[in-house]
Amino acid sequence: MTKAPQSRDAFEARLRQIGAERYHDLHPFHDRLHGGQCTMEEVQAWVINRYYYQHSIPMKDAAFMSRVEDPDLRRAWRSRMEDHDGTADNEGGIRRWLRLAEAVGLDPDYVSTTEGVLPATKFAVDAYVRFVREKTLLEAVAASLTELFAPKIHANRIEGLLKNYAFADDSSLSYFRNRLKEAPKDVAFGLAWVLDHADTAEKQDVAARALIFKTDVLWSQLDALWGAYVEPRRIPPGAWQPGTGQLLRQAS
Numbered sequence: 001m002t003k004a005p006q007s008r009d010a011f012e013a014r015l016r017q018i019g020a021e022r023y024h025d026l027h028p029f030h031d032r033l034h035g036g037q038c039t040m041e042e043v044q045a046w047v048i049n050r051y052y053y054q055h056s057i058p059m060k061d062a063a064f065m066s067r068v069e070d071p072d073l074r075r076a077w078r079s080r081m082e083d084h085d086g087t088a089d090n091e092g093g094i095r096r097w098l099r100l101a102e103a104v105g106l107d108p109d110y111v112s113t114t115e116g117v118l119p120a121t122k123f124a125v126d127a128y129v130r131f132v133r134e135k136t137l138l139e140a141v142a143a144s145l146t147e148l149f150a151p152k153i154h155a156n157r158i159e160g161l162l163k164n165y166a167f168a169d170d171s172s173l174s175y176f177r178n179r180l181k182e183a184p185k186d187v188a189f190g191l192a193w194v195l196d197h198a199d200t201a202e203k204q205d206v207a208a209r210a211l212i213f214k215t216d217v218l219w220s221q222l223d224a225l226w227g228a229y230v231e232p233r234r235i236p237p238g239a240w241q242p243g244t245g246q247l248l249r250q251a252s
């Protein structure tokens, strides 16, 4: 006998439970960052590594769109690329991230080379791009649903960084403020799409597994960051060495 699918509400609750148990807001690195315990070196390491995620997200979305045959779905999805890459009147998330890089004392030209990114960060993020390129559209959209849980972490981050670090101000944190405006439309669309299309028990299982995969992508990046720059501070060969890539401030 085939298994009956969960009701829409029960399936949504199952997806939210995955976030409650596995989202990277639970990682100790975030407590340390938002609580003001990170050294500037650790903050710089986070900004450099997280840039790799930022720069890959539009490539992931382009990979997704290249496989979509339905123009309505492509139209709904393409604002994600504009949000990151920018438009004539919106500088876009990647530029905003580089503004944060400058504010923490890094040379944005260094950061944008992605040199010095931890190997595990590359493996995790590249695995996400490949996942979206190769798996079903349902799995790709389900994997993006970690963004359901992102507004809370972005709001906590704005509050924590403003309170604890001199570099934090409206300009340096504009990336996160913008995501608070942009993400809700994406997640509302993505969630409704997944609930509509996961119409069998098997598809629900596949979508739930995709979301778990994505929580692993996020978690493993923070584990790698912690191991390299917090404890035991074992920096892999070729990864960023503190002190390099610094912004040379001009004396005025």
Ligand SMILES: O=C(O)c1cc(C(=O)O)c2c(n1)C(=O)C(=O)c1cc(C(=O)O)[nH]c1-2
Residues within 6 Å of the ligand: 057, 143, 144, 145, 146, 147, 148, 149, 150, 153, 154, 179, 218
């Ligand atoms: O700061 C965060 O914790 C966080 C998490 C996530 C996420 O959950 O994948 C994204 C973002 N930020 C983000 O800013 C962003 O643009 C984004 C896009 C995506 C995606 O999978 O398409 N996730 C995320």
